[in-house]
Amino acid sequence: MQRLKRRDLQPWQDPKAKPYIHLEGVSKEFGGHVVVDDVTLSIYQGEFFALLGPSGCGKTTLLRMLAGFEAPSQGKIYIDGVDVTRRPAYDRPVNMMFQSYALFPHMTVEKNVAFGLKQEGISAAEMKERIRDVLHLVQMEKFRARYPHQLSGGQRQRVALARSLVKRPKLLLLDEPLAALDKRLREQTQFELVNIQEEVGVTFIMVTHDQEEAMTMASRLGIMDHGRLSQIGTPNEIYEYPHSEYVADFIGSINKFEGRVIEEDSDHLLVESEEAGCELYVSHSTNAPIGAQVKVAIRPEKVMIATSPPEHQRNATKGIVKDIGYLGDVSIYHVELSSGKIVLATQPNLVRLAERAVTWEDEVYLFWRAENSIVLSS
Amino acid sequence: MIHLPSKLRRFLSTPLWATVAPYGWGLLFCLIPFLIVLKISLSELKMGLPPYGPLVEWVEEGLLVIRLHLGNYTFIGTDSLYVLSYLEALTIALISTVTCLLIGYPMAYGLAKASPSVRAPLLMLVILPFWTSFLLRAYAWIGILSPHGLLNTALIKVGLIHQPLVLLDTHFATILGIVYCYLPFMILPLYASLEKIDSSLLEAAYDLGARPFQAFWQVVVPLSLSGVISGSLLVFIPAAGEFVIPELLGGSQTFMIGKVLWNEFFTNRDWPVAAALATVLLAFLLIPLAIFQRLQERQVRLFNA
Numbered sequence: 001m002q003r004l005k006r007r008d009l010q011p012w013q014d015p016k017a018k019p020y021i022h023l024e025g026v027s028k029e030f031g032g033h034v035v036v037d038d039v040t041l042s043i044y045q046g047e048f049f050a051l052l053g054p055s056g057c058g059k060t061t062l063l064r065m066l067a068g069f070e071a072p073s074q075g076k077i078y079i080d081g082v083d084v085t086r087r088p089a090y091d092r093p094v095n096m097m098f099q100s101y102a103l104f105p106h107m108t109v110e111k112n113v114a115f116g117l118k119q120e121g122i123s124a125a126e127m128k129e130r131i132r133d134v135l136h137l138v139q140m141e142k143f144r145a146r147y148p149h150q151l152s153g154g155q156r157q158r159v160a161l162a163r164s165l166v167k168r169p170k171l172l173l174l175d176e177p178l179a180a181l182d183k184r185l186r187e188q189t190q191f192e193l194v195n196i197q198e199e200v201g202v203t204f205i206m207v208t209h210d211q212e213e214a215m216t217m218a219s220r221l222g223i224m225d226h227g228r229l230s231q232i233g234t235p236n237e238i239y240e241y242p243h244s245e246y247v248a249d250f251i252g253s254i255n256k257f258e259g260r261v262i263e264e265d266s267d268h269l270l271v272e273s274e275e276a277g278c279e280l281y282v283s284h285s286t287n288a289p290i291g292a293q294v295k296v297a298i299r300p301e302k303v304m305i306a307t308s309p310p311e312h313q314r315n316a317t318k319g320i321v322k323d324i325g326y327l328g329d330v331s332i333y334h335v336e337l338s339s340g341k342i343v344l345a346t347q348p349n350l351v352r353l354a355e356r357a358v359t360w361e362d363e364v365y366l367f368w369r370a371e372n373s374i375v376l377s378s
Numbered sequence: 379m380i381h382l383p384s385k386l387r388r389f390l391s392t393p394l395w396a397t398v399a400p401y402g403w404g405l406l407f408c409l410i411p412f413l414i415v416l417k418i419s420l421s422e423l424k425m426g427l428p429p430y431g432p433l434v435e436w437v438e439e440g441l442l443v444i445r446l447h448l449g450n451y452t453f454i455g456t457d458s459l460y461v462l463s464y465l466e467a468l469t470i471a472l473i474s475t476v477t478c479l480l481i482g483y484p485m486a487y488g489l490a491k492a493s494p495s496v497r498a499p500l501l502m503l504v505i506l507p508f509w510t511s512f513l514l515r516a517y518a519w520i521g522i523l524s525p526h527g528l529l530n531t532a533l534i535k536v537g538l539i540h541q542p543l544v545l546l547d548t549h550f551a552t553i554l555g556i557v558y559c560y561l562p563f564m565i566l567p568l569y570a571s572l573e574k575i576d577s578s579l580l581e582a583a584y585d586l587g588a589r590p591f592q593a594f595w596q597v598v599v600p601l602s603l604s605g606v607i608s609g610s611l612l613v614f615i616p617a618a619g620e621f622v623i624p625e626l627l628g629g630s631q632t633f634m635i636g637k638v639l640w641n642e643f644f645t646n647r648d649w650p651v652a653a654a655l656a657t658v659l660l661a662f663l664l665i666p667l668a669i670f671q672r673l674q675e676r677q678v679r680l681f682n683a
Contacts, residue, residue, distance in 0.1 A: 069581055089584040090593075102582035106600045115596070116586030167586065 011044035012220065018081075020045040020203055021066070021171055026075035027227075028061050035061045037227035038075070043220075048197050048204045050214035052250075053224035059207045062224070063173050066205065067096045080170055090119070095164035096173040099180065101156045103148040109135070109159050110144040116167045134166040137196060154185050161193075165200060174206040178213060190216050211251050215239070223247050239299075245376045248297050255343050256297045256376065261288050269375060270314075271296050275339045281314040283370035295376045302372040303345035305333060306365045307357055316367035319343065321360055333358070335366060412660070419653035420446045429649050450654035460638065460655065467635040468662065470549060470624075471617035474556040478564040478613045479606065481557070486568035486605070487598075490575075501569070504562050516555050516626050523551050523627070547629025555623040556613075563612040571605025572598070604677040607670050615663050635659055 011017040019042030028036040036058040043049045051059040064070045066077060068089030076085045084092050095116070103112050110131060117127045135141045138158040148156055157177065164172055177193065178186045194217050197204050208214050214221050215235040223230045223238065223246075231238060231247045242248035245256070259273030259280055271280040271294060280296045288294050310316045322342065323334035326349075333345045343366055349356075358364055422431035422445070435443045454460045489500055507515060522528045523545040530542040545551055575598060583593035621636035628634065635655065642652035 067581075067585060069584075089581070090587050090589055094585075096582075096585045098578050098582060100576065100578055102576065102578040104579060104582070104597060115583070115588070119587035119589075119592065163586070 011047070012042075017044055019043060019078075020047075020080055021205070022078040023062075023066075024076045024078070026062070026065060026072045026077060028058070028065060028070060029073045035227055036065070036072075039227075039229050041222060041229060041232065043203060043205065045203055046201050048194065048206070048217060048219045050206045050208055050218035050221045051224055052208055052211060052214040052221050054250075055209060057224040058227040059224045060175060063096070063175055063205065063207045066171070067094055067173055068092045093170040094173060095167050095169040095171075096175065097160050097164050097177055099176040101148075101160035101180070103156055103159055103163070105148055107147075108144065109140060109146050109148075109151070112148070112159060113163050113166050116163060120167075130166055134162045137165070137199070138162045153181050154189065157181065157189065161196070165196075165202065169202060171203050171205065174204060176208055177206060178210075179208075186213070193217060215251075223250060225250075241374060242297075243377060245295060245297075248374075248376055252299065253344060254297045254299055255303065256295045257341070258293065258295055261290050261292045261294055264288065264290050268370070269294075271375075275337075275341050277317040277337050277339055279314045280373065281370045282373050282375055284374075286375045288375060296373050297376050298368050298373045300332065300344040301330075301346040302368050303343065303366050304368060305335075305345050305347060305358060306367070307362070309365050310367045312367070315370055315373065316365060317343075318363060318365045321358060321362045321364055324360065333364075335364060415653045415656055418649050419450055419651075419657045420448070421650050422447050423648055423650050429647055447650065450650045451658070453651060454654055454658060459633070460635075463633040463635045463638045464659070464662070466633050467618050467620075467659075470552055470556070470632075470634060471614050471620075474553050474560065474617050475564075475610050475614040477553065477557045478561055479610060482561055482564035482568055482609065483606075486565045486572055489565070489569045490572035504565050504569075507559075507562065512559060513622060516559060516623050519551065519555055519558070519627055520546060523554075546627065547631065549628065549632060552624045552628035552632050552634070555627045556617045556620060559623065560613040560617060563616075564609040567608040567612065568602065568605040571602045571608075575601050604674055607673055611666060611670050614666060618663060619659055 021041075021043040023039055023041045026036060026039045027034065039062060051062060053059045061070060065072050068084070068087060068091075072085060076083055078084065079093060084094075104115065107115065113131050113134060114127060117130060122130075131144075132141070135144060138161055140155065140158050140162060143151060143155060143159075148159070151159065157180070161177075174193075178189055181189060190213060206214070206218065215238075218235060220232060220234055221238050222232045225246050231243045233241075238247065239251055242251065242254075248254045248256075257271075257273045257276040257280060259271035259276065261269060262272045262279075263270035267283065269282040269284075269286055269288065271282065273280050273296065276296075282296060286294075309318075317337055319335040319337040321333055322336045325332035325334070328349070330346050330348050333347065335343045335345060337343060345366060417433055418430055421433050423429065424431045431445075433444060433446070435445065437443050485504075489497060489504070492500055520527070524530070525542040525544070525546070527546070529545065530539075533539045534542065579597055579601070580593055583597045584590070588596060619636045619639075620634060621640050624632045624634040624637050625640075628637075639652055639655045639659070642648050642655060646652075
């Protein structure tokens with residue numbers, strides 16, 4: 001099998017690429033309550049796609065519709081060009097790894113993995129070979145005769161993965177795959193899952209509420225909010241260029257300044273903001289007309305701190321250090337501006353705590369580069 | 379608050395008390411009565427009160443004599459009436475148990491799958507018959523099954539039959555009565571075991587390509603086995619010794635061992651033979667109990683480890 005490397009795989013950039021999984025205007029209602037609202041989404045072969053959102057945002061329902069456990073109220077689902085919208089779960093080239101793993105407690109590891117192959121009625125010899133290969137892939141050969149209750153959480157997760165991969169699905173769905181593991185194991189498993197995905201080349205769609213997990217593992221993310229897809233993009237795009245306030249708030253923390261557009265051109269935007277105490281210069285265009293109320297956002301790690309004033313007037317303000325959160329590798333400074341607004345600025349701890357220049361109640365200057373700020377739509 | 383002596387209080391608060399209590403109950407109301415029955419079954423029939431002879435006797439010159447009359451047991455073996463009654467009781471109990479299982483399983487499955495708001499009233503309906511006397515409910519079937527009873531009258535009125543069917547005083551009526559009376563004992567343990575099964579297991583089976591029946595057969599049935607076994611035992615054991623239902627509905631041609639036992643005790647007043655019959659019946663019932671125990675242990679191992 002050809003190994004697909006993450007960096008070579010950016011089919012969404014290619015206008016000629018054909019989507020492998022395609023959702024067209026998919027909606028789901030439960031008793032008049034809209035859980036998934038008009039989702040249109042294209043996923044390409046070999047992708048590791050993550051659906052990210054808080055609980056109740058409809059991401060699990062969307063996954064269950066792909067698996068065939070729920071039928072959409074509206075819209076169509078295509079897998080490899082075939083309309084599977086009305087196909088039952090047992091008749092789809094899709095497998096799912098459940099959050100609880102859903103291993104059959106009355107079957108050994110081997111029987112659990114064999115279950116799906118038995119339904120296909122393939123020969124005993126081929127079955128044996130495929131089970132051996134997949135148990136080797138997840139490093140569980142030694143545990144083939146064990147029952148699920150005799151395995152640790154991490155081992156169960158591997159068996160669940162093997163059980164769904166052995167079917168060689170066109171699409172593998174993962175429902176909060178790491179939620180049942182402890183933190184240390186979760187971090188280790190993240191990379192392992194990505195490696196396995198690259199090795200088998202199967203398209204993965206993962207549902208998670210953990211942004212760090214999604215950012216680390218996925219090739220692209222879809223951020224969901226109240227049943228709608230707010231934004232789709234690579235982890236980098238989502239973090240650096242969130243389209244909306246919701247996405248910006250959901251991924252990491254961000255400083256936001258309210259203001260009014262006073263100058264607009266094809267390559268920049270100038271915003272007057274009392275809250276920030278300076279003019280905000282954003283070096284990319286938006287559709288905001290002059291006079292419009294907008295929010296300009298800047299990530300804390302992009303805000304620089306200095307004890308002397310910077311050379312430029314725009315994107316530069318000053319305030320008093322109210323709090324310092326020491327996290328070891330970085331410190332988070334809470335700086336209060338004259339408007340009362342608290343701005344967060346993250347600085348790497350290049351020198352030891354006792355030797356650093358800025359401390360509580362110091363007056364400091366904050367500034368950032370024009371290309372690092374973004375304009376958010378609310 | 380009542381002030382208990384500290385020693386007693388300590389005893390009551392220890393978990394030991396919790397383990398001793400059920401054993402004490404079993405000893406007092408199960409083992410001791412059984413030993414009395416066993417003793418009677420090994421003694422000699424005697425006119426008088428009690429209607430059996432002593433087992434242990436002091437004879438002159440300090441001689442202690444223990445007399446075990448195994449004759450009661452050999453008598454049971456030689457008389458075909460008893461052998462046939464055992465077989466009939468076990469056969470009727472088996473047919474009733476299987477029937478209960480076939481009716482009870484879909485009902486229990488439906489209950490387990492029902493939404494929580496519907497489940498409570500449905501469970502209530504399963505338990506509701508217990509609010510009426512068992513005897514009355516068995517008796518009511520006479521009114522339904524007799525030649526001029528509700529069922530025959532209705533069938534004749536509809537024109538399906540012209541002569542009343544012989545329903546009462548048959549094996550059919552006995553089995554019907556047993557199934558009717560013991561069905562809740564099948565449904566409740568089945569429901570308890572089916573309700574415990576995680577619904578994602580069934581979804582996982584579908585997801586892996588199993589059609590609904592395959593998923594049911596390969597996942598739900600094996601996981602509900604403990605419910606099947608305990609439900610079956612709860613029906614089979616009392617049904618095998620059942621006296622009231624065959625007496626009321628089975629007529630003179632139904633010779634279930636419970637009826638025969640009753641006759642030995644109260645009509646023949648042959649307590650030793652009756653006690654021997656009861657002991658043999660218990661031995662028959664211990665076999666399925668032992669099998670059950672083994673299977674139950676296996677299930678517990680699978681789920682609770």
